[in-house]
Amino acid sequence: MSTYLIGDVHGCYDELIALLKQVDFTPGTDTLWLTGDLVARGPGSLEVLRYVKSLGDSVRVVLGNHDLHLLAVFAGISRNKPKDRITPLLDAPDADELINWLRRQPLLQVDEEKKLVMAHAGITPQWDLDTAKECARDVEAVLASDSYPFFLDAMYGDMPNNWSLELSGVARLRFISNAFTRMRYCFPNGQLDMYCKDVPENAPTPLKPWFAIPGPVTDHYSVIFGHWASLEGKGTPEGIYGLDTGCCWGGDLTCLRWEDKAYFIQPSNRRLDLGEDEAVAS
Numbered sequence: 001m002s003t004y005l006i007g008d009v010h011g012c013y014d015e016l017i018a019l020l021k022q023v024d025f026t027p028g029t030d031t032l033w034l035t036g037d038l039v040a041r042g043p044g045s046l047e048v049l050r051y052v053k054s055l056g057d058s059v060r061v062v063l064g065n066h067d068l069h070l071l072a073v074f075a076g077i078s079r080n081k082p083k084d085r086i087t088p089l090l091d092a093p094d095a096d097e098l099i100n101w102l103r104r105q106p107l108l109q110v111d112e113e114k115k116l117v118m119a120h121a122g123i124t125p126q127w128d129l130d131t132a133k134e135c136a137r138d139v140e141a142v143l144a145s146d147s148y149p150f151f152l153d154a155m156y157g158d159m160p161n162n163w164s165l166e167l168s169g170v171a172r173l174r175f176i177s178n179a180f181t182r183m184r185y186c187f188p189n190g191q192l193d194m195y196c197k198d199v200p201e202n203a204p205t206p207l208k209p210w211f212a213i214p215g216p217v218t219d220h221y222s223v224i225f226g227h228w229a230s231l232e233g234k235g236t237p238e239g240i241y242g243l244d245t246g247c248c249w250g251g252d253l254t255c256l257r258w259e260d261k262a263y264f265i266q267p268s269n270r271r272l273d274l275g276e277d278e279a280v281a282s
């Protein structure tokens, strides 16, 4: 009975299956955790959603910004960008079923026994765990309801970027979805910066990666996140694990086995197809 945590799959179905084969993942016995961004960029978003949905209770997922964007595209709110390669999914006969399953997935996973928390981008240092849980529940409730398109229409944008108990309505929901799915850097007071995407060595002062600012959650829990491929899984403090290693860009799909902290790597098929140089340049 093992727990396998895998970074952003981004439509890389073949690599996901190969990685699960490598670790001998057995549904019903083992549990798979996925850091979100199941879809977009890679060629197999449809196959990834069908497979992950079929795993039932053997998988724990969180939503990423690309998953939310897919929901908005399917609802006719946002544009289908060709580079996302999601048209086969949008046109699939079971698209409705897959989308309805996806919009009922959480933003936050917590395992009290393992003292383990997972969110796509991470946990803002401005929140304790109770606040994070309450915030996640509020967005999840809207996404699961019939009025979810109203939220998806209002979710785009970078503001507000500072947590406050005074926030309400769509501004509050937008802050919550940005914090859970798009955050990378914070100001020293924990306020989000939604613009910088650079690697930490090149980040402008006073920005720091969210995980470099001590917060109530990271003080007591291990945190698993994805979203930030340019970190290449490196540079996080002990107990914080960035698992997105850019498979869809020609990097790797990374798996961490929780029980013994062993890492397993599946190289992107794209790298094998294109040759190292071309894949890295894109």
Ligand SMILES: Nc1ncnc2c1ncn2[C@@H]1O[C@H](COP(=O)(O)OP(=O)(O)O)[C@@H](O)[C@H]1O
Pocket (backbone or CB within 6 Å): 065, 066, 068, 069, 155, 156, 157, 158, 178, 227
């Ligand atoms: N609140 C939001 N504001 C802007 N983009 C959002 C938001 N929520 C989801 N998205 C989506 O997230 C994706 C961001 O893509 P991009 O800027 O390339 O960042 P990333 O590095 O996460 O791929 C886009 O598809 C965008 O539509």
